[in-house]
Amino acid sequence: MCGIIGIASNRPVSTNIINSLKKLEYRGYDSAGIATITDGYINEKKCSGRVDELQKILLKTPSNGNIGIGHVRWATHGIPSIVNAHPHSSDAVSVVHNGIIENSDEIKKNLETKNFKFKSQTDTEVITLLITEALNDSKPLEAVFKTLKKLKGSFALGIIFKNYENIIIGARRGSPLAVGYSNDENFLGSDSYALKSMTNKISYLDDGELCVLTKDNVEFFNQNKKKINKKIHLVSEDLNTSEKGNFKNFMSKEISEQPITAKKCVSEYVDKIKKDINIYNFPIKPSEINKIVLIGCGTAYHSCLVAKYWFEEITSIEAEIDVASEFRYRNLKLNEKNLYVFLSQSGETADTSAALDICKKNKVKTCAIVNVVESTIARNADWVLPIHAGPEIGVASTKAFLGQLIVLFILCLKLSFMRKDINKEFYNSKIDDLTKLPDEINKCLKSETNIQLMAKEFLDANGSMFLGRGFSYPIALEGALKLKELSYLHAEGYPAGEMKHGPLALIEDGLPVVVIAPKDKYFEKTLSNMQEVIARGGKIFFFTDNKKKSISENIRFGLRVPFLDNLFSPILLTVPLQLLAYHVALLKNCDIDKPRNLAKSVTVE
Ligand code: M6R
Numbered sequence: 001m002c003g004i005i006g007i008a009s010n011r012p013v014s015t016n017i018i019n020s021l022k023k024l025e026y027r028g029y030d031s032a033g034i035a036t037i038t039d040g041y042i043n044e045k046k047c048s049g050r051v052d053e054l055q056k057i058l059l060k061t062p063s064n065g066n067i068g069i070g071h072v073r074w075a076t077h078g079i080p081s082i083v084n085a086h087p088h089s090s091d092a093v094s095v096v097h098n099g100i101i102e103n104s105d106e107i108k109k110n111l112e113t114k115n116f117k118f119k120s121q122t123d124t125e126v127i128t129l130l131i132t133e134a135l136n137d138s139k140p141l142e143a144v145f146k147t148l149k150k151l152k153g154s155f156a157l158g159i160i161f162k163n164y165e166n167i168i169i170g171a172r173r174g175s176p177l178a179v180g181y182s183n184d185e186n187f188l189g190s191d192s193y194a195l196k197s198m199t200n201k202i203s204y205l206d207d208g209e210l211c212v213l214t215k216d217n218v219e220f221f222n223q224n225k226k227k228i229n230k231k232i233h234l235v236s237e238d239l240n241t242s243e244k245g246n247f248k249n250f251m252s253k254e255i256s257e258q259p260i261t262a263k264k265c266v267s268e269y270v271d272k273i274k275k276d277i278n279i280y281n282f283p284i285k286p287s288e289i290n291k292i293v294l295i296g297c298g299t300a301y302h303s304c305l306v307a308k309y310w311f312e313e314i315t316s317i318e319a320e321i322d323v324a325s326e327f328r329y330r331n332l333k334l335n336e337k338n339l340y341v342f343l344s345q346s347g348e349t350a351d352t353s354a355a356l357d358i359c360k361k362n363k364v365k366t367c368a369i370v371n372v373v374e375s376t377i378a379r380n381a382d383w384v385l386p387i388h389a390g391p392e393i394g395v396a397s398t399k400a401f402l403g404q405l406i407v408l409f410i411l412c413l414k415l416s417f418m419r420k421d422i423n424k425e426f427y428n429s430k431i432d433d434l435t436k437l438p439d440e441i442n443k444c445l446k447s448e449t450n451i452q453l454m455a456k457e458f459l460d461a462n463g464s465m466f467l468g469r470g471f472s473y474p475i476a477l478e479g480a481l482k483l484k485e486l487s488y489l490h491a492e493g494y495p496a497g498e499m500k501h502g503p504l505a506l507i508e509d510g511l512p513v514v515v516i517a518p519k520d521k522y523f524e525k526t527l528s529n530m531q532e533v534i535a536r537g538g539k540i541f542f543f544t545d546n547k548k549k550s551i552s553e554n555i556r557f558g559l560r561v562p563f564l565d566n567l568f569s570p571i572l573l574t575v576p577l578q579l580l581a582y583h584v585a586l587l588k589n590c591d592i593d594k595p596r597n598l599a600k601s602v603t604v605e
Contacts, residue, residue: 001027001028001074001076001098001599001601001602001603001604002027002028002071002072002073002074002086002096002097002098002190002599003021003024003025003027003028003071003072003098003189003190003191003194004024004069004070004071004096004097004098004156004157004158004177004188004189004190005017005020005021005024005069005070005071005158005187005188005189005190005194006068006069006070006096006158006160006168006170006187006188006189006213007020007067007068007168007185007186007187007188008066008067008166008167008168008185008186008187008213008214008215009066009067009184009185009215010066010184010185010215011066012036012064012065012066013036013065013066013067013068014034014036014058014062014063014064014065014068016198017034017036017068017069017070018034018051018054018055018058018070019197020070020189020194020195020197020198021034021051021054021070021071021072021194022051023193023194023197024072024189024190024191024193024194025050025051025072025594026250026393026394026395026593026594026599026600027072027074027190027191027599027600027601028072028073028074028599029049029050029051029072029074029594030048030049030073030074030075030080030085031046031047031048031049031072031073031075031080031081031082031084031085031086032046032047032049032050032051032053032054032070032071032072032073032085033045033046033047033054033070033071033073033085033086033087033096034046034054034058034063034068034069034070034071034087035068035069035070035087035089035094035096035160036063036064036065036066036067036068036160037065037066037067037068037160037161037162037165038063038064038065039064040162040165041162042089042091042093042094042160042162043063043064043065044087044089044094045057045058045061045063046082046085046086046087047082047085048080048081048082048085049080051072066215067160067165067166067167067168067215068160069087069094069095069096069158069159069160069168069188070087070096071085071086071087071096071097071158073085073086074599076100076123076604077100077104077121077122077123077124078120078121078122079121083119083120083121084120084121084122086122086124088119088120088122088124088125088127088128089128090128090129090132091132091162092131092132092135092161092162092163093128093131093132093135093159093160093161093162094128094159094160095124095127095128095131095157095158095159096124096157096158096159097123097124097127097155097156097157098155098156098157098175098190098603098604099153099154099155099156099173099174099175099603099604100123100153100154100155100604100605101123101124101126101127101151101152101153101155102152102153103150103151103152103153104123104126104153107126107130107150107151108125108126111126111129111130111133114133116129116132116133123153126151127147127151127155127157130146130147130150130151131143131144131147131159134146134147135161135163139164140159140161140164140167140169140212141169141210141212141221141225144157144159144169144171144210145210145225148171148173148210148223151173153173153174154173154174154175154350154603154604154605155171155172155173155174155175156170156171156172156174156175156176156177156190156205156603157169157170157171157172157177158170158188159171166214166215167212167213167214168188168212168213168214169210169211169212169213170188170205170210170211170213171205171209171210171211172205172206172207172208172209172210173207173208174207174350174603175190175348175350175603175604176190176191176204176205176348176375176376176603177189177190177204177205177211178190178191178192178195178202178203178204178205178374179202179203179204179205179211179213179218179220179230180192180195180198180199180201180202181199181201181202181203181218181232182198182199182201184215184216185198185215186213186214186215186216186217186218187199187213188211188213191348191372191601192204192235192374193391196235200234200235201232201233201234201235202232202233202235202374203218203220203230203231203232203233204230204233204374204376204379205220205230206379208222208223209221209222209223209228209230210222210223233374235374244393248586248592249394249592249593250392250393250394250593251394251396251398251486251582251592251593252582252592254392254393254394254398254399255398255399255445255575255578255579255582256445257390257399258398258399258402258441258445258575259438259439259441259442259445260438261387261388261389261390261399261402261403262402262403262406262437262438262441263438264388264389264390265387265388265389265403265406265407266406266410266434266435266437266438268386268388269407269410270410270431270434270435272431272435275427275428275431276431277410277413277414277417277431279385279410279411279414281383282339282383283339283365283366283367283382283383284337284339284365286414286415286418286419287418287419288337289317289337289338289339289415289419290317290318290335290337290338291317291318291319291320291335291337291338291339292307292311292317292318292319292320292338292339292341293319293320293321293322293338293339293340293341294307294308294319294320294321294322294341294343294408295321295322295323295324295327295340295341295342295343295352295355295356296323296324296342296343296344296349296352297323297324297325297344297349297351297352297602298397298481298602299345299396299397299400299401299478299481299482300343300344300345300349300352300397300401300404301321301323301324301343302401302474302475302477302478302481303343303401303404303405303408303474304321304322304341304343304408305321305473305474305477306405306408306471306474306475306570307319307321307405307408307409307411307412308320308321309470309471309474309570310408310409310412310471310567311412313567314412314413314416314421314422314426314567315412315415315416315419315421316416316419316421317415317419322355323351324342324349324351324352324354324355325351325605327355327358328351328354328355328358332358334358334359334362334364335364336363336364336365338364338365339365339366339367340356340359340364340365340366340367341366341367341368341369341411342355342356342366342367342368342369342370342377342381343369343370343404343408344368344369344370344371344375344377345370345371345372345387345389345392345397345400345401345404346370346371346372346375346600346601346602347368347370347371347372347373347374347375347376347377347378348372348375348376348377348601348603349377349601349602349603350602350603350604350605351602351605352377353376353377353380354605356368356377356380356381357380360380365382365383366380366381366382366383367381367382367383367384367385368380368381368383368384368385369384369385369386369387369404369407369408369411370384370386370387371386371387371388371389371390371391371392371400371403373386385407385411386407387400387403387404387406387407388403389402389403392600393593393600394592394593394600395485395593395594395595395598395599395600396482396485396486396578396581396592396595398482398578401478401574402441402571402574402575405570405571405574406434406437406571409434409567409568409571410434413427413430413431430565430567433564433565433567433568436564437564437568437571440561440562440564440568440572441571441572441575443561443562444561444562444572444575444576445575445579447559447561447575447576447579448579448583450557450559451559451576451579451580451583452583453557454541454557454559454580454583455580455583455584455586455587456587457512457539457541457556457557458483458487458489458512458580458584459584459587459588461489461510461511461512462490462511463489463490463491463492463506463511464480464483464489464490464491464492464511464512464513464514465480465491465492465493465494465503465506465507465511465512465513465514465533465538466479466480466483466491466492466493466494466513466514466516466577467493467494467495467496467499467513467514467515467516467526467529467530467533468493468495468496468515468516468517468526469495469496469497469517469522469525469526469529470520470521470522471518471520471566471567471569471570472516472517472518472520472522472526472569472570472573473493473495473496474570475516475570475573475574475577476493476494476495476496476514476516477493478493478574478577479491479493479514479516479574479577479580479581480492480493481493482577482578482580482581482582483580483581483584485581485595485598486581486582486584486585486590486592486595487581487584487585487588487590488588488590488595488596489584489588492506496515496522496525496526496529496530497525497529499529499532499533500532504532504533504536507533507536507537507538508536508537509537510537510539511537511538511539512538512539512541513530513533513538513539513540513541514541514543514577514580515529515530515533515540515541515542515543516543516544516573516577517530517542517543517544517546518544518545518546518563518566518569518573519544519545519546519547519548519563519566519569520566520569521566523546527551527552530542530552530555531552531554534552534554539556540552540554540555540556540557541556541557541558541559541580542555542557542558542559543558543559543561543573543576543577544558544559544560544561545560545561545562545563545564545569545572545573546560546563547560547563559576561573561575561576
């Protein structure tokens with residue numbers, strides 16, 4: 001959730017730290033800070049709010065120093081404020097931290113009995129003071145090892161030392177951390193995205209590992225203090241997708257990129273000529289899979305829900321779904337004949353990663369469907385299916401959701417064919433449809449002008465509802481999630497058939513109700529549910545792919561997307577819902593790429 005950067009160099013580092021923090025701002029933007037070692041002292045500068053504020057401070061009073069750490073914070077312990085911003089420094093040491101120290105209260109009490117004084121309300125400051133205490137009789141590496149032993153919880157750390165002014169120590173348990181290499185500089189970063197502008201050579205720490213960086217050397221240690229070697233990955237510098245170009249924000253860029261995302265994703269998996277899907281090396285023989293269990297959080301969970309409907313529709317495999325934060329704490333009966341599929345754009349979501357670890361410990365087979373192939377979840381799973389969406393920077397997941405849906409559909413189709421649940425003709429026709437998908441998504445984007453008109457109608461509303469049945473139920477949930485996360489307008493997603501069981505009480509004159517009703521077996525049923533809403537004054541926004549002319553004269557706004565096949569309606573109907581949330585947020589002047597209280601990568605539970 002927070003972002004870490006560290007640079008050891010032979011020239012001043014503060015400008016590059018600020019530039020990297022700007023890239024990391026999508027991970028946390030409550031406050032920011034930097035510490036360098038300048039003339040033998042720790043020089044700490046912090047601000048509440050955005051990195052721009054920090055940059056202004058540095059313009060007035062520059063920070064010199066060839067070694068430094070920086071941080072963007074997403075508050076967990078203590079309100080967003082200057083005093084709670086990282087780094088947290090003592091006279092001897094300065095620390096930036098991602099994660100949560102669960103036993104910080106206990107450690108704090110103990111340190112206070114030894115006269116250590118705390119300045120902030122954060123859990124991080126205990127790390128600073130524990131290392132400070134340990135430095136009384138230990139060198140930095142040993143002091144950090146001693147400290148880590150006392151910590152419970154999750155962390156990625158960057159640490160600099162007043163009296164050892166050429167080293168940065170990094171440590172990881174539970175929160176991601178990467179190291180980047182260059183000729184006369186080395187880097188520490190909470191993800192490779194921030195490092196990519198400085199280097200394409202990157203190593204990833206695993207849990208329990210620690211690294212010591214100087215400007216011309218990097219050493220790694222495992223938790224037993226044994227020196228280890230780490231693989232260096234060459235990562236591609238995907239500049240096109242990392243900059244927002246002429247777009248107002250990353251979200252509008254990422255929505256508009258979806259035809260390209262779909263094309264890339266389909267072409268990675270689909271052989272148009274042979275009419276086949278290139279997915280091999282299933283960790284369980286397809287004919288022997290007993291059940292598919294799909295697990296994710298937020299939008300990724302919604303993609304699991306769509307996939308459940310697909311698996312039930314075209315395969316003989318039972319499909320179960322779970323929210324990762326629930327899955328990880330339940331008394332589960334894991335089965336070696338089940339395939340556990342983890343969905344995550346970032347591949348770093350703490351709950352999803354912990355759920356995967358439980359599966360690993362129980363030796364059941366796992367698959368990761370991720371966007372970031374170097375991520376923890378990808379590295380830990382038995383089998384990885386990348387979505388190839390390119391970096392997604394906007395906090396709201398758009399193109400990654402679409403990519404997840406496409407990969408899930410492709411997986412489902414392949415399994416169905418291999419298990420002989422569908423015939424070759426059906427298989428071929430869906431492969432044809434997949435290749436048409438990018439163009440159809442492009443047509444959906446053309447609805448933007450219409451959506452802009454709809455968006456105005458949400459401005460004075462006190463809330464809104466999104467209704468759908470079948471494949472459209474998860475899409476209703478996703479439409480509602482997008483609207484609330486971006487525009488802060490309450491939005492409730494519901495299966496349309498459930499209205500009578502409670503939510504109908506919420507309908508009042510003028511309440512915006514988005515009805516998602518593609519031409520499928522639920523169409524007429526959804527129309528009946530819609531009439532019940534209309535009868536109580538709900539203002540209907542009707543999203544369909546049905547070409548039928550007169551559906552109801554009481555529909556306030558209607559929008560038609562192209563029809564490809566019932567199975568693809570969740571993909572195509574998602575696009576206008578993303579645009580709706582985007583335009584309501586734009587009209588409300590919300591911070592679209594960085595909605596309040598949220599972060600892109602949820603690395604704490
Ligand atoms: O990186 P992940 O896909 O694991 O993230 C899961 C959720 O945190 C994420 O989808 C979240 O719900 C988005 N902000 C929704 O737009």
